[in-house]
Amino acid sequence: MSHAPTLTSLPLEVTSCSILPLLDHVSLAKLGQSCTSMRSAVSFYLQTNKNLDMTAVTRWIENEEARDVDRMEVILNDPVRSREYVYCDRKKVAFKFLTRNVTVTHLKKLTMTSSWPMANLNTVKKLIKQNKDMEELSIVNMKLTNSLLDVISELPKLKYLKLSPNLRENKVNGVWSVE
Numbered sequence: 534m535s536h537a538p539t540l541t542s543l544p545l546e547v548t549s550c551s552i553l554p555l556l557d558h559v560s561l562a563k564l565g566q567s568c569t570s571m572r573s574a575v576s577f578y579l580q581t582n583k584n585l586d587m588t589a590v591t592r593w594i595e596n597e598e599a600r601d602v603d604r605m606e607v608i609l610n611d612p613v614r615s616r617e618y619v620y621c622d623r624k625k626v627a628f629k630f631l632t633r634n635v636t637v638t639h640l641k642k643l644t645m646t647s648s649w650p651m652a653n654l655n656t657v658k659k660l661i662k663q664n665k666d667m668e669e670l671s672i673v674n675m676k677l678t679n680s681l682l683d684v685i686s687e688l689p690k691l692k693y694l695k696l697s698p699n700l701r702e703n704k705v706n707g708v709w710s711v712e
Contacts, residue, residue, distance in 0.1 A: 541570045549578035558590045558631055565630075579633050586644040587628065587651060594623045624651035635660050642669040650675065658684045671695040 540548065553561060553574065565575035628651040629635070635656055643664070645651065652660075654676060661667065661684050668690050672681075677698045685694065 541568060545574055545577055548574040549581070553578040558587075558627070559593050562627070562630060576633065579631060580637055581639055582637065583639055583641040585631055585637070585640055585642070587624075587631070588644055588646045590627050590631065591624055591647040591651065594627065598623070628652045628656075632660055635663070638663045640664040640667055643667060644669075644671040645675060646671070646673040647675075654678060654681060657681065661685060661688070666690050669693040673697040 540552070543552075553564075556564065561575050561578070565572045624647060635652075637660070640660075641664075643660070645657070657672070657675070658681055661670070661681075665688065667688050670685065670688070670691060670693070673695065674697060677696055685691070685696075
């Protein structure tokens with residue numbers, strides 16, 4: 534009696550090039566935790582991936598956090614800080630996972646949209662510097678600095694750029710300030 538092939542019995546190239554691109558990032562994270570062969574396949578896929586869009590991941594984290602808000606407010610007794618702390622923490626972990634601890638070098642497209650930071654400025658600059666062939670870059674709700682803009686300006690193949698500063702609720706004399 535012959536056994537049907539399993540996902541873990543497929544060659545790494547087949548799994549990472551034909552199957553893993555069909556999964557969302559949350560499913561990739563869960564699959565990578567299932568066994569060592571899937572962890573290797575997911576790692577290989579992420580290392581060679583050309584497109585990273587953090588939007589869906591941050592939305593998923595925020596939706597998960599919305600379910601836990603009541604519990605976290607009781608634990609930390611500060612609803613604003615509890616949301617900020619947990620959102621940032623989980624988003625930073627997701628960012629590190631999806632960028633393989635900021636070691637990916639094949640990105641052609643990077644989209645980062647979040648209400649709370651998912652990485653510090655130096656980490657984002659490092660990721661951009663390592664991906665010189667990037668063609669599309671979208672950074673929304675992030676602090677824009679001259680040093681970040683300098684790094685972005687050094688991308689020779691950049692064809693599309695979307696930047697939007699982080700507008701926080703810092704109202705001074707009736708005027709919103711940009712972080």
